[in-house]
Amino acid sequence: MRIQKQEIEKHNGKLLSRHQRKLKQLSNEIPNAQKIIRKLIDFQIAIPSWALGTGGTRFGRFSGPGEPGSLEQKIEDIGLLHTLNKSSGAVSLHIPWDIPTSNRKIKALAAEHGLKFDAVNSNTFQDQPRQKLSYKFGSLQHVNAKVRQQAIDHNIEVIKYGKALGSNSITVWLSDGSCFPGQLNFRKAFQRTLESLEEIYAALPSNWKMFVEYKAFEPNFYSMTVGDWGQSYLFASKLGPKAYTLVDLGHHLPNANIEQIVSLLLMEGKLGGFHFNDSKYGDDDLTVGSINPYQLFLIFNELVEGMDARNMNHSTDLGWMIDASHNVKDPLEDLLQSVEAIKIAYAQALLIDRRELNRAQENNDVARAQEILQQAYRTDVRPLLAEARLKSGAALQPIQLFRELNVRKQLVSERGSKAVATGL
Numbered sequence: 001m002r003i004q005k006q007e008i009e010k011h012n013g014k015l016l017s018r019h020q021r022k023l024k025q026l027s028n029e030i031p032n033a034q035k036i037i038r039k040l041i042d043f044q045i046a047i048p049s050w051a052l053g054t055g056g057t058r059f060g061r062f063s064g065p066g067e068p069g070s071l072e073q074k075i076e077d078i079g080l081l082h083t084l085n086k087s088s089g090a091v092s093l094h095i096p097w098d099i100p101t102s103n104r105k106i107k108a109l110a111a112e113h114g115l116k117f118d119a120v121n122s123n124t125f126q127d128q129p130r131q132k133l134s135y136k137f138g139s140l141q142h143v144n145a146k147v148r149q150q151a152i153d154h155n156i157e158v159i160k161y162g163k164a165l166g167s168n169s170i171t172v173w174l175s176d177g178s179c180f181p182g183q184l185n186f187r188k189a190f191q192r193t194l195e196s197l198e199e200i201y202a203a204l205p206s207n208w209k210m211f212v213e214y215k216a217f218e219p220n221f222y223s224m225t226v227g228d229w230g231q232s233y234l235f236a237s238k239l240g241p242k243a244y245t246l247v248d249l250g251h252h253l254p255n256a257n258i259e260q261i262v263s264l265l266l267m268e269g270k271l272g273g274f275h276f277n278d279s280k281y282g283d284d285d286l287t288v289g290s291i292n293p294y295q296l297f298l299i300f301n302e303l304v305e306g307m308d309a310r311n312m313n314h315s316t317d318l319g320w321m322i323d324a325s326h327n328v329k330d331p332l333e334d335l336l337q338s339v340e341a342i343k344i345a346y347a348q349a350l351l352i353d354r355r356e357l358n359r360a361q362e363n364n365d366v367a368r369a370q371e372i373l374q375q376a377y378r379t380d381v382r383p384l385l386a387e388a389r390l391k392s393g394a395a396l397q398p399i400q401l402f403r404e405l406n407v408r409k410q411l412v413s414e415r416g417s418k419a420v421a422t423g424l
């Protein structure tokens with residue numbers, strides 16, 4: 001299904017005067033409303049092709065009705081999101097879960113929906129049906145060179161798909177590691193992984209980036225070969241200027257200071273991008289901003305500060321992606337909420353009075369510094385987001401319109417109530 005322009009206009013018409021009242025009030029209180037709105041319009045967040053159906057846990061999967069059963073339908077879903085919020089203009093593809101049958105046709109279909117291809121993702125954490133060698137004991141780190149080669153070849157194939165689709169980065173997330181002490185020689189595992197990554201790196205087109213994603217634990221529970229930002233940074237540094245660290249918010253040990261990690265990676269020019277999600281315990285993959293929105297804001301505070309210090313383009317110089325899983329909510333509503341939460345944190349970070357904060361820091365005025373941050377965090381910036389949507393032709397209230405138009409019901413009537421998404 002497609003949402004028509006008139007449907008958006010009708011919805012916006014009903015809400016317009018209320019929105020304008022709120023926007024006016026907020027604009028009177030903050031100095032840079034127009035500038036922030038411009039930045040919000042440009043800021044796009046990629047939707048992962050694996051997040052449009054129900055994720056499930058290792059205990060079960062309760063699939064929802066009308067899930068996309070093909071890559072075409074997944075692109076249709078992301079197109080719906082982008083029509084509603086004009087903020088999800090990119091797809092992050094997972095190979096082999098979502099192999100395009102025709103690169104040309106998929107690229108054209110995405111373009112029809114106003115979508116580009118962000119980072120492509122490889123998968124050497126599962127064995128595929130017709131796969132020759134198993135990844136049970138790792139992929140790029142494996143003791144057997146033939147397994148390593150198979151994993152290298154897969155990553156190079158993923159780059160080829162990405163090239164054909166107009167993507168310019170690959171995210172490598174490895175489940176490699178060990179479950180028990182003694183199982184692995186850490187140094188050899190690191191070195192084998194590095195050598196394998198070097199071969200993949202050598203296959204990168206000149207304008208491409210490689211994102212090395214880390215994760216503290218799971219599926220391996222004793223050691224992960226790319227277990228934290230230090231290990232990822234080490235790989236990225238040894239690989240060269242096209243390799244960067246990717247921060248998935250759910251991949252840290254509890255209470256890690258993610259904003260400090262972000263700040264230092266940016267300082268070193270080694271921050272590649274994000275997988276946004278939220279969590280309370282581990283890799284929970286919950287809706288962004290649903291558990292700890294203050295942390296998200298503090299991350300964006302460091303991002304805006306650090307990107308400006310390096311003269312970076314906020315919207316294009318880092319990879320902004322969601323990596324979430326949906327068990328109890330409609331994936332499309334959940335993704336709309338995630339995108340909104342990311343942009344709220346970004347807008348609040350743009351509100352921070354940098355000169356004042358710097359002055360407070362240089363004077364050891366701790367209370368003042370906290371006041372400045374929390375003043376921004378406690379500002380309801382939603383009218384700015386709504387205005388950015390209005391200006392770009394999207395809906396003032398995306399979820400409300402999603403429900404008013406009975407989008408899910410229509411998808412069920414097109415796809416059936418038993419359709420199960422490909423992938424996880």
Ligand code: AFD
Binds near residue numbers: 121
């Ligand atoms: C993993 C990682 C990684 C991967 C994804 C697959 O976060 O980004 O691509 O899940 O679902 O936990």
Ligand code: MN
Binds near residue numbers: 173213248275323
């Ligand atoms: Mn991730």
Ligand code: MN
Binds near residue numbers: 248283
């Ligand atoms: Mn994860």
